[in-house]
Structures are given as structure tokens and as C-alpha cells.
Amino acid sequence: MPPLSWYLYVSAALFALGLFGMMTRRNSIAMLMSIELMLNAANINLVAFSAYLRGHTMVGQMFALFVIALAAAEAAIGLAIVINIYRTVKHIDADEINLMKW
Amino acid sequence: MEITGYNVAFIAIAAMTVTSAIFVVTLPNILRSALFLMFTFIGVAGLYVLANAEILAAMQLLIYVGAITVLILFAIVLTQQLMGARITQTSRNIVLGGVAAIAVFAFIATTFVSHFSKGSDMIAAQPAVPTSDPLLMIAKMLIQPYVLPFELASFILLVAMVGAIVIAKEDKD
Amino acid sequence: MPEIVIFLLIKLVMTIVIFALWMTMVPFMIWLERKVIADIQIRIGPNRVGPFGLLQPIADALKLIMKEDITPAKADKLIYPIAPALLMVPALLAIAVIPIGGMVTIGERSFTLQIMGEYRGPNGFFVPELDAGILLSLALSSLGVYGVVLAGWSSANKYSLLGGMRSSAQMLSYELPLGVALVGPLLLASSLRLNEVVNAQSNFGIWFIIPQFVGFIIFLMSGTAEVNRAPFDLPEAEQELIGGYHTEYSSFRFAMFFMAEYLNMVTISALAVTFFLGGYRLFTDIVWLQPIWFALKLMLFLYLFVWIRGTWPRVRYDQLMALGWKVSLPLALVNLAITAIVLAYVPKRAVLVLTITSIVLITIAYYGSSYNIRRSTDMTARSGYARRHLPESEETRI
Numbered sequence: 001m002p003p004l005s006w007y008l009y010v011s012a013a014l015f016a017l018g019l020f021g022m023m024t025r026r027n028s029i030a031m032l033m034s035i036e037l038m039l040n041a042a043n044i045n046l047v048a049f050s051a052y053l054r055g056h057t058m059v060g061q062m063f064a065l066f067v068i069a070l071a072a073a074e075a076a077i078g079l080a081i082v083i084n085i086y087r088t089v090k091h092i093d094a095d096e097i098n099l100m101k102w
Numbered sequence: 103m104e105i106t107g108y109n110v111a112f113i114a115i116a117a118m119t120v121t122s123a124i125f126v127v128t129l130p131n132i133l134r135s136a137l138f139l140m141f142t143f144i145g146v147a148g149l150y151v152l153a154n155a156e157i158l159a160a161m162q163l164l165i166y167v168g169a170i171t172v173l174i175l176f177a178i179v180l181t182q183q184l185m186g187a188r189i190t191q192t193s194r195n196i197v198l199g200g201v202a203a204i205a206v207f208a209f210i211a212t213t214f215v216s217h218f219s220k221g222s223d224m225i226a227a228q229p230a231v232p233t234s235d236p237l238l239m240i241a242k243m244l245i246q247p248y249v250l251p252f253e254l255a256s257f258i259l260l261v262a263m264v265g266a267i268v269i270a271k272e273d274k275d
Numbered sequence: 276m277p278e279i280v281i282f283l284l285i286k287l288v289m290t291i292v293i294f295a296l297w298m299t300m301v302p303f304m305i306w307l308e309r310k311v312i313a314d315i316q317i318r319i320g321p322n323r324v325g326p327f328g329l330l331q332p333i334a335d336a337l338k339l340i341m342k343e344d345i346t347p348a349k350a351d352k353l354i355y356p357i358a359p360a361l362l363m364v365p366a367l368l369a370i371a372v373i374p375i376g377g378m379v380t381i382g383e384r385s386f387t388l389q390i391m392g393e394y395r396g397p398n399g400f401f402v403p404e405l406d407a408g409i410l411l412s413l414a415l416s417s418l419g420v421y422g423v424v425l426a427g428w429s430s431a432n433k434y435s436l437l438g439g440m441r442s443s444a445q446m447l448s449y450e451l452p453l454g455v456a457l458v459g460p461l462l463l464a465s466s467l468r469l470n471e472v473v474n475a476q477s478n479f480g481i482w483f484i485i486p487q488f489v490g491f492i493i494f495l496m497s498g499t500a501e502v503n504r505a506p507f508d509l510p511e512a513e514q515e516l517i518g519g520y521h522t523e524y525s526s527f528r529f530a531m532f533f534m535a536e537y538l539n540m541v542t543i544s545a546l547a548v549t550f551f552l553g554g555y556r557l558f559t560d561i562v563w564l565q566p567i568w569f570a571l572k573l574m575l576f577l578y579l580f581v582w583i584r585g586t587w588p589r590v591r592y593d594q595l596m597a598l599g600w601k602v603s604l605p606l607a608l609v610n611l612a613i614t615a616i617v618l619a620y621v622p623k624r625a626v627l628v629l630t631i632t633s634i635v636l637i638t639i640a641y642y643g644s645s646y647n648i649r650r651s652t653d654m655t656a657r658s659g660y661a662r663r664h665l666p667e668s669e670e671t672r673i
Contacts, residue, residue: 001227002108004218005216014120015206015207015210016206016207018123018127020199020200021126023202024193024194024195025127025191026193029178032174033135033139036166037123037127040142044146044150052225052228054225057230058240059243061240068161068162070258071166071170074262075173076173077262077265077266079177080267084269086181087272092181133425133428137425156406157406163411164410167417167418168417169447176443236406
């Protein structure tokens with residue numbers, strides 16, 4: 001059985017990669033994808049602790065479930081905003097979207 | 103570290119997850135990034151299975167892989183100039199981002215993870231096997247202690263649904 | 276030999292057998308479809324290759340494999356070749372949770388005829404059935420969207436792209452009613468394990484098609500839409516899209532699309548049999564006959580799919596979306612609410628009450644939805660205008 005720390009390393013790696021993507025990517029959709037990576041990293045942590053922490057079975061899974069629900073809401077809203085921006089300015093480069101009104 | 107089936111499976115799945123995540127944030131073709139995002143999510147579901155959370159793994163497959171990534175693919179296809187002309191994307195601040203990412207990983211690994219790496223009376227050496235039907239446990243927790251967050255989550259999903267429709271709807275005038 | 280090796284061997288044999296059942300169903304289905312459609316259209320159908328044309332699917336497959344595998348010059352070199360596999364793999368994996376027979380006992384070992392099923396060996400060796408069986412199956416069926424949308428995009432062809440987009444929108448919309456329709460039987464069985472659902476139907480003494488008739492109808496409808504079959508076969512509408520998302524594919528990759536579609540159809544039928552038609556149980560409890568009952572019910576269902584294709588015209592895209600979001604989903608939710616309320620308050624007479632409510636509900640839904648769809652689609656022959664102003668005749672009737 002893998003020990004708890006392995007899960008935490010994987011989760012830390014995913015989180016760092018999400019951060020990297022968030023900082024380097026300029027495409028709004030790619031940034032959203034990076035956010036999803038970071039949320040997944042948090043979820044791995046929650047699930048791992050719920051499995052390894054004595055006397056607290058399932059609590060972490062509960063939270064991971066809520067995180068998944070929120071991520072779904074976030075993706076829906078975020079992508080709707082991206083599509084709306086694309087309609088207005090014909091691109092989705094986050095650096096170039098600097099006008100409040102077109 | 104001993105070589106057991108679980109350990110080998112964990113390493114294989116974790117390697118797949120992290121490698122695809124690297125592809126997600128580095129590939130220039132955004133559609134391929136999305137494809138590798140799917141593989142990352144599948145890998146995370148595999149990790150859940152190894153942590154005795156099969157139901158959550160199924161949820162991960164159903165929601166993340168089956169819905170969110172498909173939504174992202176959809177958005178990519180809708181917003182790029184089609185037929186591959188503008189499917190590439192640029193990355194900026196690669197050095198800065200890389201340094202920050204490595205710093206964050208090192209920080210988490212040295213402080214947080216090392217704190218939990220040795221066994222203690224709080225941390226078990228093996229993932230706990232659910233004592234009763236895990237589905238029943240999740241259901242009971244959703245109805246008794248977590249009923250308020252549950253209702254709030256449903257409310258947020260409703261708001262998000264309405265909001266997404268309103269935002270993405272084309273103005274007719 | 277250690278127990279784990281025997282366990283894996285038994286599971287391997289079982290996987291091969293169940294896989295073989297599915298893989299024989301696919302060519303059988305292709306033959307059945309061509310024969311039955313031909314019969315409906317007063318033709319003869321395939322009758323040259325083998326007795327009754329039974330070997331026609333094999334000839335078709337050989338013909339496809341012999342053809343040249345063409346990749347369009349502008350296609351994405353990574354995604355284009357793997358898209359058919361992305362459709363095929365989930366279709367194959369979804370087989371794993373479906374039980375084709377009950378508990379078999381050989382010596383001191385007993386197991387269910389289900390790839391991810393229960394297994395008891397000597398000395399307390401015990402592998403339980405997968406908890407989230409149906410969730411896994413639904414999740415895998417939702418993975419098929421990738422193959423379709425990526426095939427459409429990577430072909431670099433606007434018809435393919437349109438087909439892919441249509442198809443993914445359709446599959447995403449119909450996933451919801453498909454899942455919600457299954458919750459009613461799950462509530463009655465109070466388990467997510469497919470084997471328990473089958474057992475619950477024999478405990479209740481009634482197939483769930485009777486108390487959950489609404490759920491069955493919705494499942495049938497959204498299952499047809501989910502596997503892109505007529506009358507919901509818009510993604511591959513030959514007349515509008517020159518084939519749809521697989522326009523550019525040829526040779527074996529095209530065959531894979533074709534096979535994945537039929538595999539998905541068999542899986543959806545198997546789910547319907549398990550949830551609504553009593554699964555592998557019929558008449559007797561002799562275990563070795565149960566796969567045969569299962570296969571018979573499966574064929575009945577596959578025939579139903581062909582029958583539907585032969586008799587219904589293709590729906591329009593807006594009608595398809597209206598049917599999915601405005602009819603199926605609310606109806607499935609109402610059915611779920613009614614089932615939950617009945618089970619909470621009159622658990623003793625649940626089956627009787629649910630049968631009555633489902634009859635009432637389906638009547639209301641039929642008239643309500645046909646009124647709604649007629650009102651919203653004034654291009655059909657029997658629109659509001661036609662009903663008010665044209666004389667009733669055979670031509671204006673749908």
C-alpha cells in the first residue's frame with residue numbers, strides 16, 4: 001500500500017503544474033484548464049487524507065464531492081464568459097482583453 | 103519501499119497523471135492539451151480508486167472527464183479559428199513561471215509533506231477500508247451533517263446554469 | 276496455485292466469454308438490421324453470402340479492412356488516428372459491469388457471471404462487486420463523446436466538424452435523462468450494484484418495466500439518442516452532412532466507428548434488460564441457462580432498435596433538443612420524485628401505486644409533449660394553422 005506522502009507529492013506536483021500553466025498560458029481556456037488541474041490537486045489531498053486520517057473516514061470525500069460540484073459550476077460560467085468575450089473581441093488572449101467596453 | 107501490486111499501480115498511475123499534466127501546460131496545440139487534460143483526470147480517478155474511494159472515482163469520471171473536459175473541448179472548437187489555423191497558443195514568462203512552480207512544489211514538499219511522511223498515531227500506514235457500504239455513508243452524511251452545504255451546492259449549480267445561459271446567449275439586437 | 280492466480284484466471288475466462296458474446300452480437304445485429312429493414316421496405320436484403328446472408332457482416336468487414344487507410348493532408352496527425360480508438364475503448368470497457376448470470380458455484384469457489392462481480396474463494400478470499408457499478412457504466416458511456424468530437428475536429432472538414440459538434444451536443448444533453456431515468460429502478464433496488472437490481476426484480480416478483488414505465492420510455496428514448504441511432508441519427512445524417520464525423524475515415528478506422536456504435540447499442544440494450552426486463556432471470560433459476568435468457572432478451576431489445584429505425588423519420592435538430600431538455604429531463608425528474616415519495620410513504624404497496632402513477636404520468640406526458648412540440652414546430656404538416664384551417668384528411672395527419 002502506498003503511504004500518504006506519495007499522494008501528497010503527486011498532488012503538490014499537479015498543483016505546481018497548474019500554477020505554471022496559470023502563469024505562462026495566455027489563452028483563457030488554457031488558464032481555465034490550469035485551474036482545473038489545481039482543483040484536482042486539492043481533491044487528491046482531500047481524498048488521501050480521508051483515507052489515511054484515523055477516525056475521519058469519508059469526511060474528505062464529502063469535501064471533494066463539493067469541490068467537484070463547484071468546479072462544474074466554475075467551468076460552465078468561465079467558458080460562457082470566454083465565449084462571450086470571443087464574440088466581442090474575436091480572440092481569447094487574456095493579456096489583450098484590457099478594455100472594459102468595446 | 104517494497105514492490106507490491108498496489109505500489110506499482112500507484113507509481114504507474116501517478117506517472118501517467120503527472121506526465122499528462124505536464125503536456126497540458128506545455129503543448130502549443132490547445133486541443134491536444136485538452137486531450138491530455140482528459141488523461142490527467144482519468145489518472146486522478148485511478149488514484150481515488152487506490153485510496154478506496156471508488157464512488158468518488160466514478161464521480162470524477164462522470165463529471166470531470168465526461169462533462170467538464172468535453173465542455174472545454176467545445177469551447178475550444180467554438181472559439182478558435184476553425185480548421186487548425188489558430189489552434190496554437192503562446193506562452194509567456196516561462197522562466198518566471200517555472201521558478202515559481204518549482205518553488206511552490208519545493209515548499210509544499212519540504213514543509214507540508216514531510217510533516218506527514220512518517221507514521222503517527224493520527225496517520226495510518228494504509229488507506230482505511232470503509233466499514234459499511236460507502237455509498238450509504240456518503241448518502242447519510244449528505245442528508246444529516248452536510249445538508250446545508252448540499253443545498254447550497256445545488257443552489258450554486260442552479261445559479262451557474264442560469265448565469266451561463268444568460269452570459270453565453272447572443273444579443274439579438 | 277495461490278488463490279489470486281485462480282481468481283485472475285477465472286476472471287480472464289469470464290471476460291473472454293462475455294466479450295465473445297458482445298462481439299457475436301455486433302455482426303448478428305448488422306445482419307438483423309439489414310434483414311429487418313429490408314423486410315420493412317419490402318425488399319429481400321442480403322441473401323447471397325452464406326445461408327440467409329448470415330455471412331454478409333463478415334464479408335462487409337473484410338471489404339472494409341482491405342481498403343486503403345487514407346489520412347487527409349490537413350488532418351491532425353496525432354488526434355486523427357486515435358479518435359476511433361477513443362470511441363471504441365469506452366464502448367468495450369462498459370461491458371465490465373453488466374451481469375449476464377447469477378451466482379455460480381464450482382467446488383469451494385462461487386462467483387457471479389459478471390466481470391467486475393462478486394467472488395468467494397476458500398479461506399475467506401472475497402472480492403466484492405464494484406460498488407459504483409452503474410455510475411462507472413454511465414461515466415464510460417459519456418466518454419464516447421471524445422471520439423466523436425475529436426474525429427470531427429481532426430478531419431479538417433467542415434461537414435465532419437458540424438457532425439461532431441451536433442453529436443457531442445446531443446450526447447451531452449441526453450446523458451442527463453439517461454442517468455436520471457435509471458435512478459427510479461435504483462431506488463427500488465436500493466443499491467447501485469447491477470446484480471442487486473436484478474435480484475430486487477425477482478424479490479418484488481415484477482420486472483421494473485411495469486412500475487417504472489416512464490423511466491423505461493425515457494431510457495429507451497435517450498439511449499437511442501445516446502448511441503446516435505435513428506430517429507436521432509443527426510450526427511451522421513447522410514443527406515445533410517455527407518456522413519458526419521466519420522466522413523473522412525476509411526478502412527479499418529471507419530470499421531471501428533461502426534463497431535463502436537453497435538457495441539454501444541448492445542451495451543445500452545443490456546442495461547435496459549438489466550434494469551427493466553429482469554436481467555438474466557426468467558422462469559427457472561438454473562444458472563447455466565441464465566446467459567441464454569439474457570441473450571434472448573438482448574436480441575428482443577436489439578430488434579426493437581431496428582424496428583424503431585425502420586419506422587420513424589429523423590427528427591429535426593430543434594425538435595431533438597426540445598425533446599431532450601423540455602420533455603425527457605423534466606419527466607425523468609418528476610418520475611424520480613414520485614418514486615422517492617411513494618417509497619418513503621407507502622413502501623408496502625410501492626409497486627401498485629407506482630404502476631398507477633406511471634400510467635397517469637405517461638398519459639399526461641404524451642398529450643402534453645405532443646401539444647408542446649406541435650406548437651413549437653409550426654413547420655410540420657399538422658401545425659396549429661393546418662389544424663384550424665385545413666380539412667381533416669389522410670394527408671395532413673402525421
